[in-house]
Amino acid sequence: MSEAALKRDGANDPYAIPLADIDVSDPARFRDFTLWPYFERLRKEDPVHWCANGMFGPYWSVTKYKDIMQVETSHNIFSSDTELGGITIEDGNAKLGLPMFIAMDPPKHDEQRKTVSPIVSPENLAKLESTIRARVGMILDDLPVNETFNWVERVSIELTTQMLATLFDFPWEDRRKLTRWSDVATATPGSGIIDSYEQKMAEVMECGAYFTRLWNERVNAEPGNDLISMMAHSDAMRHMSPEEFLGNLLLLIVGGNDTTRNSITGGLLALNEFPDQYRKLRENPALISSMVPEIIRWQTPLAHMRRTAKMDTVLGGKTIRAGDKVVMWYVSGNRDEEAIERPNEFIIDRARPRQHLSFGFGIHRCVGNRLGEMQLRIVWEEILKRWPDQPIEVMGEPKRVYSCFVKGYESLPVRIRA
């Protein structure tokens, strides 16, 4: 049987169902990793696609790079406002129902973003580098050898949680609470993380109470360099409502956590799937600088962002009506052969590796993109210092997250040979 026939024989044949019935938002496809042929069909046959009966309601799928770029750069037409639906396919920012600056339009978005952005300024990143490197080193030195362990738990989660605790100046012994809140914030019941939306909101409120205590301590203290203190002492943010405070916190927790965590795991997995690239990297560690953006393209740790049309408009020849939900599938645009050469290959020395959609574009472009890149760079520099001659081996299949928003991993078994 040919490969194509095999593909069509399976239960996951995107060509076996009418185009109109394709719903790429089904989280099971992301967990089972059967998403690609569906996006491929949409890119080919219906790049701006209406799904009337999606799991999360009716919506447009935008699957090609250039159309996504058009939505990204038309924030006057395509709104991010929580009141209209927010930035995830599930209304109200994964049903949190909280305002946060990523889910606002100008001018309020602009004021709040400007308050937060100094924490990731080039000068601040330079100050953070040695702290991050020391922490990465300790985590790596602590890993077992000749023994299979879960890379997600021991490296990816531990490192990103430590980073987040540093940025917030969060009580160190409680730092795993940040990991939990980050997971809860984006979770859908059924993912194994939460059982109900009631449970989700209860845990989110717990997070709010914890941070309110930190805020109250810092608003009365001298301004510091952590995010809470910066917000507490900023004109644009210190008068936030409790909901806005909690929403922006969760934005920073999720933004600084899941994304980097899953790229740390995704990079190791990709290098194992493309052993020639891993070899090339070990022979020339200078390629880390172009590999890092390629990992971020390859992983696309946030699979989509959502907008809501504020007025009737035309996109890719389709008429979109005011009020329609429009989902930009970064995960698909990053595999668009018209925008990226050999998009289904992981290539660590691409000429223009930063031409990818994972950070978004336009006024909502990821504020922490350089911090995320720096963390990945340091992780790989330190890995190659310790194990320059042989790969860290993936020993089995990863377990993937049940979500069409956070594209990530629950576990990845790996082994380091001594």
Place this chain on the structure above:
Amino acid sequence: MSKITFIEHNGTRHEVEIADGHSIMEGAVANMVPGIDADCGGACACATCHIHVDPEWLERLPAKSDMETSLLEFAPSPTEGSRLACQIKVSPCLAGMTVHLPEAQH
């Protein structure tokens, strides 16, 4: 062709001939001028081709769009003379212009 001079933050000068009609960003990238990242490829969507233009040249440039203005507000250390190089097309009246590169694009 018009000559545009790029001065890096550390003072290194790069004199580049750019074909009229091309953007300053395209000219910098094609000539490997360091410090112009241009992640979005010229769509006025990322602010990683931020440059500082001296006042005498600034008035000869076309006005900024709303999008360029918004993006520049989020760039590190914007000034009165901040522009995005992808939004400036080279023409004979810009021949000889000097632009300064910021310390970092992020």
